[in-house]
Amino acid sequence: MKKLIVVALALLVGTLSFAQKNELKTAEKAIKSGNYADAKSAIQSAESLIGAADDKMKAKFYFLKGKAFYATGSVSNEDVGKAIESFDKAKSIEASAGKLKYTEDINKIKSDMLSSILTKAQTDLQNKEYMKSSANFEQAYKMSPSDTLYLYYAASTAVTAQDYVVSLKHYENLRDLGYNGEGYQYYAMNKATGQEELFDSNLLRDAAVTSGEYIVPKDKKTASKYAEIVKNIALIHLSNGDNEKALDAMKVARDQNPDDLGLLISEANVQLKMGNQARFKELMEEATTKDPDNAELQYNLGVIAAEGGETEAARSYYEKAIALDPSYADAYNNMAVLILGTESDIVEEMNSLGTSSADNKRYDELRAKRTNIYETAIPFLETALKLKPNSINAAQTLMNIYSATSQTDKFKAMKAKLEELQAGEN
Structure with missing residues (x-):
């Protein structure tokens, strides 16, 4: 058996x-x-x-x-x-x-x-x-x-697709893996087109150069993405209404990397997103002591000061941003906005005046002050438009100022430019 x-x-x-x-x-x-x-x-x-x-x-x-x-x-x-x-x-x-x-x-x-x-x-x-x-x-x-x-x-x-469930899963995985994105990108110029191209690896780039079809090889170091990853984790938690998780994510990261300027700025942005402007300002001021030559930090402090009604402080920050980076278009634009913001009180008083000789005299004084405000703002707006030639807002404001200050030729030229820019948007 x-x-x-x-x-x-x-x-x-x-x-x-x-x-x-x-x-x-x-x-x-x-x-x-x-x-x-x-x-x-x-x-x-x-x-x-x-x-x-x-x-x-x-x-x-x-x-x-x-x-x-x-x-x-x-x-x-x-x-x-x-x-x-x-x-x-x-x-x-x-x-x-x-x-x-x-x-x-x-x-x-x-x-x-x-x-x-x-x-x-x-x-x-x-x-x-x-x-x-x-x-x-x-x-x-x-x-x-x-x-x-x-x-x-x-x-x-x-x-980008606003699928925060998937993105959070991936970002937390990257954080836990210790990914920071630092490394190198490998470039070489295509001889036929004259354009610099990115290669997936140095081996592929070197092979392309050896073939004779590419020249001028370059290695470019990539910045750390760790601060961005942690910031995005925190912002996703914020969008989900989990403020404590957002702050915890930033705290853990900053405790591990106390001297990381990127993380410091990221925490400042998270605090701003939560509406904590005072804490945002504190962190940004701390950042400027770590990196005093950073124009963007000065600009951001100027924005916060302006929003808080601290006009002179805002002016000082914008001036520092421009001094550090003369090509910072937004700093010029915001300086002009700050200057033009002083016009409202003058216009309000002008509108309240009567028709007496004293009122007429005061009206002329106020009009001269308003013209001076316009003339002070013009160079900043002109520079902003030169740096960002497609800025419709800058062109619109300049056109109005040229009209108010009787600069007819400049008004006509800016009106034509504005119409061209608006046509390009349609």
Whole structure:
């Protein structure tokens, strides 16, 4: 009786082995003919039997499963994920067994897959299909976990799509991984076009230069993105109404990196978002002591001072911003706004005057003051428009001032420019 049971088991194992091989042959044949639906069907039939197979057959099964689900590449992210998982299992089995029959082919397929996925991610981004782009960048990261930049792109495109659940997941993952984005970007100039182009790696860039088609190779250091990542985590918590989580995220990051100016500014922005202007100002003033030559910090302090009615302080901050960066268009514009803001009291008094000789005399005095305000503001507005030639607001304000100060020729020229700018917007 015992012998009969052993024989029966042996027959069963033989039958299972035959069935496995038969289904895998069917799948292999279907893949070669491009019939991926039949291949997937055969793979699914073999799946329940594969647990009893040896390593050789398991490796083949997962290799074929990967090929069946990846098909020609134009498949869903879910199928791509199954393909990647299957290929990784096949490689793992071969590595353990010490026989690498499929590993080389898998590496080549995965390289092609990664290139295809990144192309789709870029295309989706250009077409403003941000969540599709995010999903593809996430898939690329899963294929190549050492390339955390792909996860960063997945997070930032999800933010653009305003999917804060997905973006928060990715940003927190990046933070926990210690990703900061520091590194180098590799550029070279295309001899045919004269344009500088970015390469995915220094090896590709150097190969392009060696080919003679590119010249002037440059390595450009990329700034840390850690502060941006933590700031975005905090801002997402804020948008969800979780103010405490937002502040906790900033506190942990700043405790770990007390001298990080980027984090200091990020916390200031979070405080401003929460409406804590006093704390924002404190942090920005602390930032200026750490980086006194930063024009943007001075400008931001000017904005807060102006909003708080501290006109002289705002003027001083804007002047410092301009001195540090003479090309800071917004600082010139805000200086003009600050100057023109003093006009309202004068206009109010002018409108309240009567028709007596004393009132007429006072009216002329006030009109001269208003003209002086306009003339003081004009150079700042003209510089702002020169630096930002498409600024409709600056052009509109200048046109009105030229009219009020009887500068007819300048008024006509600015009116024509304004009409041109407005036509360009339509």
